[in-house]
Amino acid sequence: MAKKSMVERELKRQRMVKQFAARRAALKAVASDQARPMEERFKARLRLAELPRNSSATRLHNRCQLTGRPHAYYRKLKLSRIMLRELASFGQIPGMVKSSW
Numbered sequence: 121m122a123k124k125s126m127v128e129r130e131l132k133r134q135r136m137v138k139q140f141a142a143r144r145a146a147l148k149a150v151a152s153d154q155a156r157p158m159e160e161r162f163k164a165r166l167r168l169a170e171l172p173r174n175s176s177a178t179r180l181h182n183r184c185q186l187t188g189r190p191h192a193y194y195r196k197l198k199l200s201r202i203m204l205r206e207l208a209s210f211g212q213i214p215g216m217v218k219s220s221w
Contacts, residue, residue, distance in 0.1 A: 122188030130183055133174045140175035144168065 150156060150164035173179065182193045184200035192201040199207070209218040 127188040
C-alpha cells in the first residue's frame with residue numbers, strides 16, 4: 121500500500137488539472153497561433169507560466185486504484201500487476217483466469 125500522502129497528492133493534482141484545463145487550453149491556443157502578433161503570444165506564454173505547475177496534465181502519474189502503487193500499472197484496468205493477479209486468482213475480473221499447471 122502506498123503512503124496515504126502520496127495518493128492524496130495525486131488526487132489533488134487530478135483536481136487541479138481538471139480545474140485549470142479550459143484556461144490552460146485557451147492560453148496554449150493563443151500562444152501557438154502563428155497568425156497572432158508576437159506580443160500577444162508572449163503574454164499568453166507568461167500567463168501560462170503563472171498557472172500552478174500541478175495544473176499541467178504531464179505532472180499526473182498513474183496509480184493503482186486499490187493500493188496506490190505507482191509502478192507496474194495496467195492502464196486498461198487501472199490496477200497494478202499485484203492486484204490484477206490477486207483479483208484474477210479470486211475470479212473477480214470477468215474473462216481472466218490465472219494459469220496454473
